[in-house]
Amino acid sequence: MRLAFSVAIMVEPDVLLIDEVLAVGDSAFQQKCMEQLIKLKTKGTTIVFVSHDLGAMKRLCDRVIWIHDSKIVSDGKPKDTIDKYLEFLGEEENKRLLGEKHSSQEEESSKIGLDSPLITDNKIKIMNVRLTNEIGEEKISFMSGDTACIKINYRAITKVNNPIFSLTISNLEGITCYSTSTLIDHLNIAEIVSDEIGSIQFYIPSLDLVANTYLISASILNESGYVYDVFEEGTALKVSSLSEDVGIVKLKHAWKLERG
CATH class of the missing domain: 3.40.50.300 (P-loop containing nucleotide triphosphate hydrolases)
Structure with missing residues (x-):
């Protein structure tokens, strides 16, 4: 050839x-x-x-033509057609990954009875961690630069004063790519009342990570560092990209050549 x-x-x-x-x-x-x-x-x-x-x-x-199942889906400028194709791939990947995730959760739920009363010594419990797009649709697969939201859903057993929420994004090698908390970001939550069910959302205007699969963990602790609950690397985040840069973070940048 x-x-x-x-x-x-x-x-x-x-x-x-x-x-x-x-x-x-x-x-x-x-x-x-x-x-x-x-x-x-x-x-x-x-x-x-x-x-x-x-x-x-x-x-x-x-000019790029995208053909799927023997039919022309898109015909136009390269960027327009490729963006539509990547969006389609992302949706298909989300369906597959979310299907696997929900199947696993249903199996786990049948084992431990998630619908039964919550029994724990902790004051507050992380129920799950979800990923959504800018309009609230649950997703796992994103393009680098997309808007994303990490949603930590919790349930309080008793009243909790000044809780601190933290989250960490790691790669599959266990390297921390980013970690922060409401304390670091100066977000003061005075209290969460007994039996309260709610969520805290971490909004990301531009998901500037290079193409890779990442894991999200979260925790709730108090000002003394006592950890009420930990959600360890239970949510996968898949990032795709057209560019071939490597590393962890996609830095916004520009090249400039100066001679002489």
């Missing part, structure tokens, strides 16, 4: 049909192929590029 493709792009055809050819070979070969394709494009060659490589599409194509 590599030889056939190399011959095809060197003869400068009027029309070139490519089907996932950039998926083969090493990165150096793929880079050379992309550079040659861009040269052909600038010379007027019509290129029909069939691929799932969204980054290559954005770099090469002026």
Whole structure:
């Protein structure tokens, strides 16, 4: 395939049909192929590029058609079509992950009887931790830069004075990516009354994490550091991205070259 493709792009055809050819070979070969394709494009060659490589599409194509179940779902500018495709993938991933999560919770509920009266020595209990989008829809899969909300649902057994809520986002290697609390952010909660059921929400205008799977844990403690309850790494957060940057955080940035 590599030889056939190399011959095809060197003869400068009027029309070139490519089907996932950039998926083969090493990165150096793929880079050379992309550079040659861009040269052909600038010379007027019509290129029909069939691929799932969204980054290559954005770099090469002026128009992208998304076909699903033999039907055209979207046809337009690369960014518009790719955004719709990623939104679709995110929705499908959310359905799958939420289905697994709810199935697991139902199984656990049947074992311990979550509908029975709460029995605990703690004054307040974390019932669950949920992830939602900006309109309150429960999600697990997000694009980097999306708006997200982490919702900690609690139930108080007795009155709690000055409770502190904390949360931590970690990666699968156990590295803390971000951690904060209502104390750090100077949010004073005077009291939570006995038998109160409620939630506290951590709003994230832009989820600036690189593509990875993360785990969210939460806790409630008092001013002396006594921990009432801990919800340990029970909620998964999947972040996807079109860019290939690595690390933990996507820093907002710009490059500037100065000569002399």
